[in-house]
Amino acid sequence: MKPMKISEAVVRRLPVYLQVLNDLSMRDVQTVSSQELGNRLDLNPAQIRKDLAYFGDFGRKGIGYDVTYLIEKIRQILKLDQPLNVALVGAGNLGRALCNYNMYLKDNMKITAVFDIHPSMIGTTINGLTVLPMDKLKETILERHIRIGIITVPATEAQHVADQFVEAGIDGILNFAPTILRVQDQVRIHYANFTSQLMSLAYYLDEEGEEGDNESDLD
Numbered sequence: 070m071k072p073m074k075i076s077e078a079v080v081r082r083l084p085v086y087l088q089v090l091n092d093l094s095m096r097d098v099q100t101v102s103s104q105e106l107g108n109r110l111d112l113n114p115a116q117i118r119k120d121l122a123y124f125g126d127f128g129r130k131g132i133g134y135d136v137t138y139l140i141e142k143i144r145q146i147l148k149l150d151q152p153l154n155v156a157l158v159g160a161g162n163l164g165r166a167l168c169n170y171n172m173y174l175k176d177n178m179k180i181t182a183v184f185d186i187h188p189s190m191i192g193t194t195i196n197g198l199t200v201l202p203m204d205k206l207k208e209t210i211l212e213r214h215i216r217i218g219i220i221t222v223p224a225t226e227a228q229h230v231a232d233q234f235v236e237a238g239i240d241g242i243l244n245f246a247p248t249i250l251r252v253q254d255q256v257r258i259h260y261a262n263f264t265s266q267l268m269s270l271a272y273y274l275d276e277e278g279e280e281g282d283n284e285s286d287l288d
């Protein structure tokens with residue numbers, strides 16, 4: 070069956086819906102209304118209903134959505150119903166922190182290989198993962214069926230690492246280095262930028278230090 074095309078904004082909200090739904094499921098909640106989801110997420114219930122309509126017309130008026138069914142559907146759409154192996158390049162401060170966080174990743178996602186160029190890093194172990202040299206990148210990515218690469222090297226090295234990922238057959242890159250990467254269209258890049266998030270947050274601080282409006286970036 071041809072996968073349905075879902076807008077980027079919806080894809081960005083799906084992991085957030087999943088988090089809330091998982092939380093409800095752990096508390097044995099069986100159904101949830103768009104209003105309740107909206108309250109929890111600070112999102113418009115109409116927006117939520119529109120997003121969830123992608124999965125079929127199964128929300129029942131006055132009852133709501135079946136939590137288990139929605140979890141299953143969202144996991145399928147995000148392809149989290151199958152193992153998602155991730156490689157990380159750059160075993161420095163940030164790279165090590167992410168590898169140490171690994172055990173908390175859920176839904177089949179896992180950093181399964183970590184690489185570095187520096188001789189002092191290669192062969193060391195981070196949270197059970199041995200840091201491999203860069204000349205093992207391609208074969209390891211193939212052997213371990215790795216689809217996503219994380220970049221945590223200095224900005225000046227990031228493009229080179231991205232090129233190596235692409236050459237090794239990676240489909241998606243999560244880049245933490247503060248630089249824009251150029252890759253062929255088939256490879257998707259997402260950026261994680263702590264500094265620019267803080268900078269844009271700073272804009273919303275008012276002069277007197279009064280509380281500002283809470284705005285979700287999920288709209």
Ligand SMILES: NC(=O)c1ccc[n+]([C@@H]2O[C@H](COP(=O)([O-])OP(=O)(O)OC[C@H]3O[C@@H](n4cnc5c(N)ncnc54)[C@H](O)[C@@H]3O)[C@@H](O)[C@H]2O)c1
Nearest residue numbers: 159161162163185186187221222223224226246261262263
């Ligand atoms: N996005 C964020 O929120 C965020 C937060 C902190 C840091 N950063 C960025 O993440 C990156 C890493 O920061 P850090 O503090 O961990 O740096 P770090 O210097 O501690 O670690 C960088 C690692 O990359 C390795 N490396 C360098 N060139 C390489 C190459 N060509 N191939 C393989 N490995 C290579 C180094 O040997 C080192 O181990 C930087 O670009 C930094 O600006 C981003």
